[in-house]
Amino acid sequence: MCWSFGDLMVAPKRIIIVGDGTGGICTANKLSARIPPENAEIMIVGNSPKLSYRPAGLAISLGSRDYRKYSKDVRFLLNSKISYRRDTVEGVDARNKNILTKSGNRYDYDYLVIASGLRPSPEDIPGSDGEAKHFQDFNHAAELHTLLDGMTEGDLVIGSPDSVYSPTSSFEFAVLADEFLGRKGVRNKIDIKFFFPGEEILPIGSVSTRMMEVLGRKNISCTENFSPKRVSQRNGEIASEEGALLKYNLLVMPQPMKGQGFVCKSGLAEKNCLMPVQEATLQNEKFPEIFGVGDAVDFKTMYVPKTIGSTVMQSGVVAEELSRELGGKYTDREYRGEAPLHVYCGDKLAFSVNVKQGDANIGRDASLDYHFRQTGSDEYFSVLVRGMI
Ligand SMILES: Cc1cc2nc3c(=O)[nH]c(=O)nc-3n(C[C@H](O)[C@H](O)[C@H](O)COP(=O)(O)OP(=O)(O)OC[C@H]3O[C@@H](n4cnc5c(N)ncnc54)[C@H](O)[C@@H]3O)c2cc1C
Numbered sequence: 001m002c003w004s005f006g007d008l009m010v011a012p013k014r015i016i017i018v019g020d021g022t023g024g025i026c027t028a029n030k031l032s033a034r035i036p037p038e039n040a041e042i043m044i045v046g047n048s049p050k051l052s053y054r055p056a057g058l059a060i061s062l063g064s065r066d067y068r069k070y071s072k073d074v075r076f077l078l079n080s081k082i083s084y085r086r087d088t089v090e091g092v093d094a095r096n097k098n099i100l101t102k103s104g105n106r107y108d109y110d111y112l113v114i115a116s117g118l119r120p121s122p123e124d125i126p127g128s129d130g131e132a133k134h135f136q137d138f139n140h141a142a143e144l145h146t147l148l149d150g151m152t153e154g155d156l157v158i159g160s161p162d163s164v165y166s167p168t169s170s171f172e173f174a175v176l177a178d179e180f181l182g183r184k185g186v187r188n189k190i191d192i193k194f195f196f197p198g199e200e201i202l203p204i205g206s207v208s209t210r211m212m213e214v215l216g217r218k219n220i221s222c223t224e225n226f227s228p229k230r231v232s233q234r235n236g237e238i239a240s241e242e243g244a245l246l247k248y249n250l251l252v253m254p255q256p257m258k259g260q261g262f263v264c265k266s267g268l269a270e271k272n273c274l275m276p277v278q279e280a281t282l283q284n285e286k287f288p289e290i291f292g293v294g295d296a297v298d299f300k301t302m303y304v305p306k307t308i309g310s311t312v313m314q315s316g317v318v319a320e321e322l323s324r325e326l327g328g329k330y331t332d333r334e335y336r337g338e339a340p341l342h343v344y345c346g347d348k349l350a351f352s353v354n355v356k357q358g359d360a361n362i363g364r365d366a367s368l369d370y371h372f373r374q375t376g377s378d379e380y381f382s383v384l385v386r387g388m389i
Contacts, residue, residue: 013040013110013326016099018089020046020074022385023115023294023311029387030319032079039326042081045101047088051077051385053377055308057135058169061144062180070138070377077385089116092266094287111322114263114275115293115315118164118306120255125161127231132238132253135173147250148177152186154249157238159195161228161256164272166305167201170194171211172344173252178218179346192218193246195226195238203303204360207353214345228253259296274298280334282318291318302337302358310339310355312384319387342373 015031017024028044035042056070078084088102098108120136122129135141148156158174160167174194181187194215200208215222227241237247259273268284269275277283277292279299284290294311304310313335320331339355350370352363363369372379383389 012038014108015040015042015111015113015322016107016109017042017044017113017115018046018092018099019115019117019294019296020044020048020084021051021115021117021294022308023117023296023315024113025051025074025077025385026312026387027113027115027293027315027318028082029077029079029385030315031322032081033387034319034323035326037081040322041083043083043085043107044078045085045087045089045099045107046074047086049074049086052138053380054136055169055373055376057138057141058172058176060138060141061135061148061173062176063145063149067138072381077381079387090262090265092262092268092290094266094268094284094290097289110289111325112290113293113318114268114290114296115311116260116263117295118257119260121258122255124256124258125228125231127233128161128228128238128253128255131231131233132251132255134252134254135169136254144252148180149184151181151190151250153189155191155193155247156181156250156252157193157195157246157248158252159226159228159238160197160201161253162197164274164306165254165257166307167196168305168307168341168343170196170252170254171201171215174220175214175218175344175346177252178220192220193223193248194220195223195228195240195246197225197227199224202305204355204358206362207360210345210351210362211343218346257295259298263296269298271298276300279337281321282314282335283321291321293318299337303355304337304358305339305341305355307339307341308380308384309341310337312389313338313340315387316389342369342376344370344373 031042050071053070091100133144160170201211202208229241230239237245263269264273275292276298282291293314295306317335320333324331337357342350344350349365350373351365352369354361
Protein backbone atom coordinates (compact mmCIF):
# COMPACT_ATOMS: atom_id res chain seq x y z
CA MET A 1 0.00 0.00 0.00
CA CYS A 2 1.31 3.52 -0.84
CA TRP A 3 -0.04 6.96 -0.15
CA SER A 4 0.62 10.07 -2.23
CA PHE A 5 1.82 13.45 -1.09
CA GLY A 6 1.66 15.62 -4.18
CA ASP A 7 3.73 13.69 -6.72
CA LEU A 8 5.52 11.74 -4.04
CA MET A 9 4.52 8.14 -3.31
CA VAL A 10 5.48 7.12 0.21
CA ALA A 11 5.25 3.53 1.37
CA PRO A 12 4.05 3.01 4.92
CA LYS A 13 6.75 2.08 7.40
CA ARG A 14 6.68 -1.38 8.88
CA ILE A 15 6.77 -1.80 12.65
CA ILE A 16 7.37 -5.36 13.84
CA ILE A 17 6.72 -6.33 17.44
CA VAL A 18 8.30 -9.56 18.68
CA GLY A 19 6.26 -11.17 21.45
CA ASP A 20 2.52 -11.64 21.96
CA GLY A 21 2.44 -11.19 25.72
CA THR A 22 1.40 -8.19 27.81
CA GLY A 23 3.99 -5.81 26.33
CA GLY A 24 3.64 -6.85 22.70
CA ILE A 25 -0.16 -6.76 22.56
CA CYS A 26 -0.37 -3.54 24.53
CA THR A 27 2.24 -1.79 22.33
CA ALA A 28 0.56 -2.99 19.12
CA ASN A 29 -2.85 -1.73 20.25
CA LYS A 30 -1.47 1.63 21.32
CA LEU A 31 0.39 2.07 18.03
CA SER A 32 -2.66 1.20 15.95
CA ALA A 33 -4.72 3.77 17.86
CA ARG A 34 -2.12 6.51 17.35
CA ILE A 35 -0.71 5.99 13.85
CA PRO A 36 -2.93 6.02 10.73
CA PRO A 37 -2.61 2.80 8.64
CA GLU A 38 -1.33 4.79 5.63
CA ASN A 39 1.72 5.78 7.72
CA ALA A 40 2.55 2.42 9.27
CA GLU A 41 1.87 -1.28 8.98
CA ILE A 42 1.91 -2.93 12.38
CA MET A 43 2.83 -6.60 12.61
CA ILE A 44 3.15 -8.72 15.74
CA VAL A 45 5.02 -12.03 15.71
CA GLY A 46 4.49 -14.31 18.68
CA ASN A 47 4.21 -17.94 19.64
CA SER A 48 1.45 -18.02 22.30
CA PRO A 49 -2.10 -18.69 21.10
CA LYS A 50 -3.48 -17.43 24.42
CA LEU A 51 -2.58 -14.58 26.73
CA SER A 52 -2.73 -15.52 30.41
CA TYR A 53 -3.10 -13.17 33.33
CA ARG A 54 0.03 -14.36 35.17
CA PRO A 55 -0.82 -13.10 38.67
CA ALA A 56 -3.68 -15.64 38.60
CA GLY A 57 -1.07 -18.37 39.16
CA LEU A 58 -1.00 -17.18 42.75
CA ALA A 59 -4.79 -17.44 43.11
CA ILE A 60 -4.81 -20.93 41.54
CA SER A 61 -2.05 -22.16 43.85
CA LEU A 62 -4.33 -21.15 46.73
CA GLY A 63 -7.43 -22.86 45.40
CA SER A 64 -9.10 -20.67 42.72
CA ARG A 65 -10.55 -22.67 39.81
CA ASP A 66 -11.46 -19.76 37.56
CA TYR A 67 -9.01 -20.89 34.82
CA ARG A 68 -11.08 -19.73 31.85
CA LYS A 69 -11.44 -16.22 33.22
CA TYR A 70 -7.64 -15.83 33.30
CA SER A 71 -6.81 -16.59 29.63
CA LYS A 72 -7.94 -15.02 26.36
CA ASP A 73 -7.23 -15.67 22.70
CA VAL A 74 -4.49 -13.30 21.45
CA ARG A 75 -6.38 -12.46 18.23
CA PHE A 76 -9.40 -11.41 20.26
CA LEU A 77 -7.24 -8.84 22.12
CA LEU A 78 -5.64 -7.22 19.05
CA ASN A 79 -7.18 -4.32 17.13
CA SER A 80 -8.28 -5.36 13.65
CA LYS A 81 -5.66 -3.20 11.86
CA ILE A 82 -2.79 -5.24 13.34
CA SER A 83 -1.46 -8.24 11.44
CA TYR A 84 -0.58 -11.22 13.62
CA ARG A 85 1.86 -13.98 12.65
CA ARG A 86 1.98 -17.06 14.88
CA ASP A 87 5.67 -17.92 14.67
CA THR A 88 8.89 -18.01 16.68
CA VAL A 89 11.58 -15.43 16.00
CA GLU A 90 15.01 -17.03 15.78
CA GLY A 91 17.19 -14.06 14.92
CA VAL A 92 17.38 -10.34 14.31
CA ASP A 93 19.71 -8.96 11.65
CA ALA A 94 19.96 -5.47 13.08
CA ARG A 95 22.29 -4.15 10.37
CA ASN A 96 20.00 -5.18 7.52
CA LYS A 97 16.82 -4.58 9.54
CA ASN A 98 15.10 -7.92 9.27
CA ILE A 99 14.02 -10.81 11.45
CA LEU A 100 14.16 -14.53 10.70
CA THR A 101 11.49 -16.90 12.01
CA LYS A 102 11.39 -20.64 12.72
CA SER A 103 9.07 -21.25 9.76
CA GLY A 104 11.76 -19.81 7.49
CA ASN A 105 10.21 -16.40 6.84
CA ARG A 106 12.29 -13.26 6.78
CA TYR A 107 10.50 -9.99 7.47
CA ASP A 108 11.99 -6.54 6.86
CA TYR A 109 11.24 -3.81 9.34
CA ASP A 110 11.74 -0.07 9.70
CA TYR A 111 11.20 -0.25 13.45
CA LEU A 112 11.40 -3.25 15.74
CA VAL A 113 10.01 -3.67 19.25
CA ILE A 114 11.43 -6.52 21.34
CA ALA A 115 8.76 -7.64 23.82
CA SER A 116 9.68 -11.30 24.10
CA GLY A 117 9.72 -11.54 27.90
CA LEU A 118 11.67 -14.13 29.87
CA ARG A 119 12.29 -17.87 29.65
CA PRO A 120 12.81 -20.26 32.57
CA SER A 121 16.38 -21.45 33.13
CA PRO A 122 16.05 -24.14 35.85
CA GLU A 123 19.49 -25.48 34.88
CA ASP A 124 20.96 -22.50 36.77
CA ILE A 125 19.91 -24.15 40.06
CA PRO A 126 20.72 -27.88 39.73
CA GLY A 127 18.12 -30.15 41.30
CA SER A 128 15.41 -27.47 41.33
CA ASP A 129 13.54 -28.53 38.18
CA GLY A 130 10.41 -30.40 39.24
CA GLU A 131 11.41 -30.30 42.92
CA ALA A 132 10.91 -26.59 43.61
CA LYS A 133 7.18 -25.98 43.14
CA HIS A 134 5.94 -22.74 41.62
CA PHE A 135 2.93 -20.93 40.20
CA GLN A 136 4.43 -19.43 37.03
CA ASP A 137 1.91 -21.25 34.86
CA PHE A 138 -1.53 -22.56 35.72
CA ASN A 139 -0.67 -26.29 35.60
CA HIS A 140 2.18 -25.90 38.06
CA ALA A 141 0.01 -23.63 40.20
CA ALA A 142 -2.66 -26.35 40.40
CA GLU A 143 -0.01 -28.94 41.34
CA LEU A 144 1.26 -26.62 44.08
CA HIS A 145 -2.28 -26.20 45.40
CA THR A 146 -2.68 -29.98 45.79
CA LEU A 147 0.58 -30.21 47.73
CA LEU A 148 -0.17 -27.22 49.95
CA ASP A 149 -3.65 -28.52 50.63
CA GLY A 150 -2.23 -31.88 51.70
CA MET A 151 0.43 -30.42 54.00
CA THR A 152 -0.22 -31.03 57.69
CA GLU A 153 3.18 -30.40 59.32
CA GLY A 154 6.85 -29.61 58.65
CA ASP A 155 8.77 -26.85 56.92
CA LEU A 156 7.33 -24.77 54.12
CA VAL A 157 10.26 -22.94 52.53
CA ILE A 158 9.48 -20.11 50.10
CA GLY A 159 11.95 -17.95 48.24
CA SER A 160 13.21 -16.08 45.25
CA PRO A 161 15.83 -17.34 42.85
CA ASP A 162 17.52 -14.14 41.67
CA SER A 163 17.11 -10.46 41.03
CA VAL A 164 15.82 -10.72 37.39
CA TYR A 165 12.50 -12.04 38.60
CA SER A 166 10.48 -9.76 40.86
CA PRO A 167 10.30 -11.43 44.31
CA THR A 168 6.95 -9.77 45.09
CA SER A 169 4.85 -12.78 44.13
CA SER A 170 6.94 -15.12 46.35
CA PHE A 171 6.38 -12.70 49.21
CA GLU A 172 2.64 -12.67 48.51
CA PHE A 173 2.54 -16.46 48.34
CA ALA A 174 4.15 -16.66 51.81
CA VAL A 175 1.58 -14.25 53.27
CA LEU A 176 -1.42 -15.94 51.67
CA ALA A 177 -0.15 -19.48 52.44
CA ASP A 178 0.01 -18.46 56.12
CA GLU A 179 -3.71 -17.62 56.01
CA PHE A 180 -4.61 -20.67 53.93
CA LEU A 181 -2.90 -23.03 56.42
CA GLY A 182 -4.44 -21.08 59.31
CA ARG A 183 -7.94 -21.67 57.88
CA LYS A 184 -7.17 -25.38 57.60
CA GLY A 185 -6.10 -25.43 61.27
CA VAL A 186 -2.53 -26.66 60.59
CA ARG A 187 -0.55 -23.43 60.66
CA ASN A 188 0.77 -24.07 64.19
CA LYS A 189 2.36 -27.34 62.98
CA ILE A 190 4.04 -25.77 59.93
CA ASP A 191 7.06 -23.47 60.00
CA ILE A 192 7.04 -21.00 57.11
CA LYS A 193 10.50 -19.78 56.15
CA PHE A 194 11.17 -17.10 53.54
CA PHE A 195 14.57 -16.57 51.89
CA PHE A 196 15.93 -14.06 49.43
CA PRO A 197 19.27 -13.17 47.81
CA GLY A 198 20.96 -9.97 49.02
CA GLU A 199 20.12 -7.88 52.05
CA GLU A 200 16.69 -6.71 50.97
CA ILE A 201 13.68 -8.48 49.46
CA LEU A 202 13.44 -5.75 46.79
CA PRO A 203 16.22 -3.28 46.04
CA ILE A 204 13.96 -0.47 47.28
CA GLY A 205 14.54 -0.11 51.01
CA SER A 206 11.12 1.26 51.99
CA VAL A 207 9.23 -1.55 50.22
CA SER A 208 11.52 -4.19 51.71
CA THR A 209 11.01 -2.79 55.21
CA ARG A 210 7.22 -2.96 54.78
CA MET A 211 7.45 -6.54 53.52
CA MET A 212 9.66 -7.56 56.46
CA GLU A 213 7.13 -6.02 58.87
CA VAL A 214 4.33 -8.04 57.27
CA LEU A 215 6.35 -11.30 57.43
CA GLY A 216 7.20 -10.58 61.08
CA ARG A 217 3.49 -10.08 61.90
CA LYS A 218 2.74 -13.44 60.32
CA ASN A 219 5.47 -15.22 62.24
CA ILE A 220 7.31 -16.10 59.01
CA SER A 221 11.06 -16.30 59.56
CA CYS A 222 13.41 -14.69 57.02
CA THR A 223 16.82 -15.73 55.76
CA GLU A 224 18.58 -12.95 53.89
CA ASN A 225 21.70 -13.27 51.70
CA PHE A 226 20.49 -16.65 50.50
CA SER A 227 21.23 -17.04 46.77
CA PRO A 228 20.00 -20.53 45.88
CA LYS A 229 22.73 -22.73 44.44
CA ARG A 230 21.51 -26.33 44.54
CA VAL A 231 18.47 -28.36 45.60
CA SER A 232 18.80 -31.88 46.98
CA GLN A 233 15.57 -33.81 46.65
CA ARG A 234 17.02 -36.77 48.57
CA ASN A 235 17.91 -34.70 51.64
CA GLY A 236 15.03 -32.26 51.28
CA GLU A 237 17.33 -29.26 51.45
CA ILE A 238 18.30 -26.20 49.46
CA ALA A 239 21.84 -24.81 49.64
CA SER A 240 22.93 -21.23 49.03
CA GLU A 241 25.99 -19.76 47.33
CA GLU A 242 26.81 -18.26 50.72
CA GLY A 243 27.08 -21.74 52.30
CA ALA A 244 23.76 -21.86 54.21
CA LEU A 245 21.25 -24.76 54.11
CA LEU A 246 17.47 -24.80 54.56
CA LYS A 247 15.55 -28.04 55.18
CA TYR A 248 12.11 -28.29 53.62
CA ASN A 249 9.08 -30.54 53.33
CA LEU A 250 7.65 -28.34 50.60
CA LEU A 251 9.86 -25.94 48.63
CA VAL A 252 8.19 -23.10 46.70
CA MET A 253 10.45 -21.08 44.43
CA PRO A 254 9.87 -19.61 40.96
CA GLN A 255 12.25 -20.88 38.32
CA PRO A 256 15.26 -18.67 37.58
CA MET A 257 14.60 -16.56 34.47
CA LYS A 258 16.61 -15.14 31.58
CA GLY A 259 15.85 -13.24 28.39
CA GLN A 260 15.18 -15.20 25.17
CA GLY A 261 18.16 -16.85 23.46
CA PHE A 262 17.59 -15.13 20.10
CA VAL A 263 18.20 -11.70 21.72
CA CYS A 264 21.70 -12.82 22.77
CA LYS A 265 22.42 -14.65 19.54
CA SER A 266 21.55 -11.52 17.56
CA GLY A 267 24.07 -9.48 19.53
CA LEU A 268 21.41 -7.30 21.17
CA ALA A 269 22.13 -8.42 24.72
CA GLU A 270 24.90 -9.64 26.95
CA LYS A 271 23.99 -10.26 30.59
CA ASN A 272 21.12 -12.75 31.05
CA CYS A 273 20.00 -12.15 27.43
CA LEU A 274 18.23 -8.95 28.51
CA MET A 275 18.45 -6.07 26.03
CA PRO A 276 19.98 -2.87 27.48
CA VAL A 277 18.06 0.27 26.46
CA GLN A 278 18.37 4.01 26.80
CA GLU A 279 16.25 4.48 29.87
CA ALA A 280 14.18 7.50 28.79
CA THR A 281 13.27 6.35 25.27
CA LEU A 282 13.65 2.54 25.56
CA GLN A 283 15.76 2.48 22.39
CA ASN A 284 18.61 0.07 21.84
CA GLU A 285 21.87 1.91 22.38
CA LYS A 286 23.47 0.80 19.08
CA PHE A 287 20.36 0.54 16.90
CA PRO A 288 17.91 3.35 17.72
CA GLU A 289 15.20 1.88 15.45
CA ILE A 290 15.00 -1.07 17.88
CA PHE A 291 12.96 -0.55 21.04
CA GLY A 292 12.43 -2.78 24.07
CA VAL A 293 9.39 -3.24 26.28
CA GLY A 294 8.68 -5.26 29.42
CA ASP A 295 10.56 -8.16 30.95
CA ALA A 296 12.97 -8.48 27.98
CA VAL A 297 14.65 -5.17 28.82
CA ASP A 298 17.61 -4.27 31.05
CA PHE A 299 17.99 -0.91 32.77
CA LYS A 300 21.55 -0.03 33.64
CA THR A 301 21.12 2.61 36.30
CA MET A 302 17.64 2.36 37.80
CA TYR A 303 15.81 -0.57 39.34
CA VAL A 304 12.56 -1.31 37.50
CA PRO A 305 10.50 -4.26 38.79
CA LYS A 306 9.39 -6.58 36.01
CA THR A 307 5.62 -6.23 36.34
CA ILE A 308 2.50 -5.68 34.27
CA GLY A 309 2.44 -2.06 35.44
CA SER A 310 5.99 -1.25 34.28
CA THR A 311 5.39 -3.08 30.98
CA VAL A 312 2.21 -1.09 30.28
CA MET A 313 3.93 2.22 31.09
CA GLN A 314 6.83 1.35 28.77
CA SER A 315 4.49 0.39 25.93
CA GLY A 316 2.96 3.88 26.13
CA VAL A 317 6.37 5.55 25.85
CA VAL A 318 7.37 3.43 22.83
CA ALA A 319 4.02 4.04 21.13
CA GLU A 320 4.36 7.79 21.60
CA GLU A 321 7.97 7.84 20.46
CA LEU A 322 7.06 5.94 17.27
CA SER A 323 3.95 7.99 16.57
CA ARG A 324 6.11 11.11 16.73
CA GLU A 325 8.68 9.56 14.36
CA LEU A 326 5.94 8.59 11.93
CA GLY A 327 4.37 12.01 11.73
CA GLY A 328 1.54 11.31 14.12
CA LYS A 329 1.60 13.42 17.25
CA TYR A 330 4.02 15.59 19.16
CA THR A 331 5.25 14.08 22.41
CA ASP A 332 7.96 14.68 24.95
CA ARG A 333 7.07 11.68 27.09
CA GLU A 334 9.97 9.86 28.69
CA TYR A 335 10.13 6.69 30.72
CA ARG A 336 11.21 7.38 34.29
CA GLY A 337 11.05 3.88 35.69
CA GLU A 338 7.36 4.03 36.63
CA ALA A 339 5.98 0.71 37.90
CA PRO A 340 2.66 0.80 39.78
CA LEU A 341 1.53 -2.33 41.64
CA HIS A 342 -0.68 -3.58 44.45
CA VAL A 343 0.77 -6.05 46.94
CA TYR A 344 -1.26 -8.44 49.12
CA CYS A 345 -0.34 -8.16 52.78
CA GLY A 346 -2.92 -10.47 54.37
CA ASP A 347 -6.21 -10.00 56.25
CA LYS A 348 -7.96 -8.99 52.99
CA LEU A 349 -5.68 -5.97 52.67
CA ALA A 350 -3.10 -4.85 50.11
CA PHE A 351 -0.87 -1.82 49.73
CA SER A 352 -0.05 0.16 46.61
CA VAL A 353 3.53 0.74 45.51
CA ASN A 354 4.35 3.42 42.96
CA VAL A 355 7.91 2.94 41.83
CA LYS A 356 9.58 5.81 39.99
CA GLN A 357 13.29 6.28 39.22
CA GLY A 358 14.28 3.49 41.57
CA ASP A 359 12.36 4.92 44.55
CA ALA A 360 8.79 4.26 45.71
CA ASN A 361 5.72 5.76 47.35
CA ILE A 362 3.90 3.17 49.43
CA GLY A 363 0.24 3.37 50.41
CA ARG A 364 -1.36 2.15 53.61
CA ASP A 365 -2.68 -1.37 53.99
CA ALA A 366 -6.15 -0.92 52.49
CA SER A 367 -9.15 -3.01 51.49
CA LEU A 368 -9.58 -0.95 48.30
CA ASP A 369 -6.11 -2.02 47.10
CA TYR A 370 -7.03 -5.60 47.98
CA HIS A 371 -10.12 -5.20 45.79
CA PHE A 372 -7.98 -3.87 42.86
CA ARG A 373 -5.69 -6.86 43.22
CA GLN A 374 -8.60 -9.32 43.37
CA THR A 375 -10.31 -7.91 40.28
CA GLY A 376 -7.05 -7.24 38.40
CA SER A 377 -7.77 -9.70 35.58
CA ASP A 378 -10.91 -7.77 34.52
CA GLU A 379 -8.95 -4.51 34.21
CA TYR A 380 -6.06 -6.36 32.58
CA PHE A 381 -8.09 -7.84 29.69
CA SER A 382 -10.61 -5.05 29.20
CA VAL A 383 -8.39 -1.97 29.61
CA LEU A 384 -4.65 -2.56 30.04
CA VAL A 385 -3.70 -4.90 27.20
CA ARG A 386 -6.17 -3.18 24.90
CA GLY A 387 -3.94 -0.11 25.25
CA MET A 388 -6.52 2.18 26.81
CA ILE A 389 -4.21 3.43 29.57
C1 LIG B 1 3.62 -16.08 38.44
C2 LIG B 1 3.74 -14.65 38.04
C3 LIG B 1 3.06 -13.72 38.77
C4 LIG B 1 3.12 -12.40 38.41
N1 LIG B 1 2.41 -11.51 39.16
C5 LIG B 1 2.42 -10.23 38.80
C6 LIG B 1 1.62 -9.28 39.53
O1 LIG B 1 0.95 -9.63 40.48
N2 LIG B 1 1.62 -8.00 39.13
C7 LIG B 1 2.36 -7.60 38.07
O2 LIG B 1 2.30 -6.41 37.73
N3 LIG B 1 3.14 -8.45 37.36
C8 LIG B 1 3.19 -9.75 37.71
N4 LIG B 1 3.95 -10.64 37.01
C9 LIG B 1 4.85 -10.14 35.94
C10 LIG B 1 4.15 -9.88 34.63
O3 LIG B 1 3.35 -10.99 34.27
C11 LIG B 1 5.21 -9.60 33.57
O4 LIG B 1 6.04 -8.55 34.00
C12 LIG B 1 4.62 -9.21 32.22
O5 LIG B 1 3.78 -10.24 31.75
C13 LIG B 1 5.71 -8.92 31.20
O6 LIG B 1 5.17 -8.80 29.91
P1 LIG B 1 6.11 -9.07 28.64
O7 LIG B 1 5.28 -8.75 27.46
O8 LIG B 1 7.40 -8.40 28.79
O9 LIG B 1 6.42 -10.62 28.69
P2 LIG B 1 5.42 -11.83 28.49
O10 LIG B 1 4.06 -11.47 28.97
O11 LIG B 1 6.10 -13.00 29.08
O12 LIG B 1 5.30 -12.01 26.92
C14 LIG B 1 6.35 -12.44 26.10
C15 LIG B 1 5.74 -13.07 24.87
O13 LIG B 1 6.73 -13.27 23.89
C16 LIG B 1 6.53 -14.54 23.29
N5 LIG B 1 7.84 -14.97 22.80
C17 LIG B 1 8.94 -15.28 23.52
N6 LIG B 1 9.96 -15.58 22.70
C18 LIG B 1 9.50 -15.47 21.45
C19 LIG B 1 10.07 -15.67 20.17
N7 LIG B 1 11.35 -16.06 20.02
N8 LIG B 1 9.31 -15.48 19.07
C20 LIG B 1 8.02 -15.09 19.20
N9 LIG B 1 7.41 -14.88 20.38
C21 LIG B 1 8.14 -15.06 21.49
C22 LIG B 1 6.02 -15.40 24.43
O14 LIG B 1 5.32 -16.53 23.96
C23 LIG B 1 5.10 -14.43 25.14
O15 LIG B 1 3.80 -14.45 24.59
C24 LIG B 1 3.91 -11.98 37.33
C25 LIG B 1 4.62 -12.92 36.57
C26 LIG B 1 4.54 -14.25 36.92
C27 LIG B 1 5.31 -15.26 36.11
